[in-house]
């Protein structure tokens with residue numbers, strides 16, 4: 001058949017499907033653009049660029065389905081559906097396979113229920129969730145563009161006191177080093193780590209997060225599931241770093257604290273590493289760190305900050321009920337006694353009750369209380385010194401501990417927590 005004037009699609013040897021664009025109907029993406037994509041990388045490139053196009057237009061998703069004699073890509077916004085592009089129906093299967101490849105699913109394998117994947121564009125990372133269907137009429141793809149939630153919780157709303165906030169932000173601005181977040185349980189750790197990540201992130205940096213469960217939030221980061229990442233890189237974080245080259249690596253939960261040594265080496269090479277571990281209290285977290293099988297000099301100069309947090313329940317302010325009895329300060333440590341005596345003399349104390357607003361629980365939510373030690377020159381000297389573990393620990397607590405006492409005292413003064421809930425902070 002002789003070439004028609006509009007038969008402009010080059011027959012790229014890289015594209016065995018000889019993809020050509022349909023002429024029928026109005027389409028949003030110009031043919032010339034599609035030709036360029038095809039030359040650059042065949043059908044996979046076309047599918048990726050269609051998705052990035054839709055994301056850049058603020059659309060919520062893209063659907064590939066048959067329309068008449070064509071397979072059509074439709075972009076979806078709240079109320080409007082736009083035809084982005086059409087191809088003759090015979091290209092349906094190659095395009096379907098290209099989407100599978102894009103989403104990291106092996107062609108020919110069982111279709112996954114829903115698959116989250118990421119695409120990088122010049123301006124950032126787009127998170128997508130694909131559903132692959134084999135309908136009666138043939139294969140279809142529905143891709144949801146996960147919304148950008150970068151305006152999430154910030155560092156100052158997580159539970160840092162103002163002093164803790166200042167020193168943490170200052171250290172994050174260095175753009176490298178290791179930040180360790182310890183907590184007794186899984187709750188609240190991701191929130192703190194994400195807030196730190198947002199603070200340390202700058203446009204153009206490649207940020208990779210390794211999470212316990214995918215929260216389907218898209219903040220312009222490449223998000224991995226920990227178990228998948230461990231399978232893929234055999235639990236070796238330096239292999240992950242070699243392969244994905246992160247500027248920032250955030251790991252929500254590191255099951256084996258010995259692996260902190262690998263992370264220290266990554267951080268030493270220039271990556272900003274934010275990492276969560278489970279430890280019962282701050283003392284245990286520090287012991288874990290100080291007994292690592294690593295050169296104390298590297299530990300001292302690559303660590304930026306170690307932090308322990310625990311969540312306390314916040315009283316529902318609508319229904320909390322005052323208790324006339326003053327709490328006993330019998331168990332309070334000497335260093336907190338003076339301040340607590342003043343609080344007990346001035347403030348009112350409350351207990352939870354229950355109302356419709358708090359669903360009868362008596363509490364309105366939880367908040368992280370944080371203790372931290374920044375690796376200032378004084379702290380670095382102690383860590384790199386020859387002292388015993390116990391000597392180092394007690395000197396560290398004297399040197400530069402940002403305790404939670406200030407925040408806890410403030411919450412007590414304002415009647416936001418019960419005394420019993422926060423008493424452990426004053427021992």
Ligand SMILES: [Zn+2]
Pocket residue numbers: 316317318319320353354355356357358359360362363
């Ligand atoms: Zn209530």
